[in-house]
Amino acid sequence: MSTTLETDICILGGGIAGLWLNARLRQLGYSTLLVERGALGGGQSVKSQGIIHGGTKYALNGKLSSAAEAIADMPERWRACLAGTGELDLQGVRVLSEHHYLWSPGSLISNLAGFFASKALRGRVEQIKGKQLPRVFADRAFKGKVYQLAELVVDVPAVVQRLAELAGDSLISDRAPHLLRAADGSIEAVRLQQHQIKAQRYILSAGEGTEALLSDWQQPEPAMQRRPLQMVLVKGPALPPLFAHCLGSSPKPRLTVTTHPCADGQWCWYLGGDLAEQGAGQGPDELISKAKRELQDLLPWVSLEGTRWTTLPVNRAEPAQSGLVRPDTAFVQAVGNALISWPTKLALAPNLADQVIEMLGAQQVTPASRTESTSELPRPKVSAPVWDICFP
């Protein structure tokens, strides 16, 4: 028999957006239940590169866009959380690199050098040389320039694990949550296999799955867009750590490399940027050949002997924008008794939570329900890191 669980806020989707928000709301005294249909973080979040952007990537056209402005204080907020002094306690989460870097293989940077040195970017981009260079660039063969960005790279599976701890017993696993529509078009309840959940507000933060939830609820707006990518993974025992965007001839990075620890003690280079955008739809072998040529061209002194290669197709899910342009900030829209959300970037999860909390305040939604015990209900697992499960 189906029993009804009452809560202040029901969150659908346990990626970075849902989990971060859940932890913030619980701190504020709201009772919450978060329903995840797969593994926590298993959508885009654990497939992300973990870069906590400060906006420099969006300034590669020589201008500070509004995206760059909105995201500028995210690295500091994340750093405070990691140090235990921020809005959430993420102490113990591994920081893979205290800095992300930007490198130019040749003269390309010359057009941007003045801009990088300008007042607008002071403290966010700094040229480094000699002993300051990351090990991978400390080779005689390297002729380019390297900039250190005020951005960090976090171990996302560890962030998800920590946020799951902060969730207490608010997490529920259910393969196919269904939104029941009330006569006035609002959400009446969320139906699970054994139970239903009634809440003051429902937050849809299911990433790519939000589109299907909206359609289940017969709610056509807001529309979602997908940006397909195909990431390349290279694993080997001797890959040096590399966390950097490589500047190309367009305002988007030609290649973005992050380095991740694997359970077998090896390291995995995770390759994104233009390579992954252009590579969406290509055959994996073709894309791997292209990635090998890129690395040979850009970092010929790095030995790739004994490495294994694979690819990972994945979509970014975002609110629809004309011309598939990149949205500027986290997105939250109120629709009836729901809030529909996409962070658009992992780094912007704190911004998404701010917006939701502000909207709940404006709608006078305050903590009212007591916390239901969910100890009898199945709890979702945390997703395994992709670099541990993707290699055939």
Ligand code: FAD
């Ligand atoms: P997801 O992480 O996709 O989580 C959604 C969750 O909802 C999933 O767990 C899913 O199983 C669940 N779900 C789906 N449908 C339902 C349903 N019906 N009911 C219940 N649960 C449901 N951003 C950065 O800031 N820095 C980066 O370096 C970066 N790199 C990226 C690299 C790649 C390859 C990609 C794809 C993205 C990257 N991003 C990055 C963007 C970032 O990963 C996403 O913006 C962010 O992870 C989205 O989080 P989310 O919680 O909205 O979605």
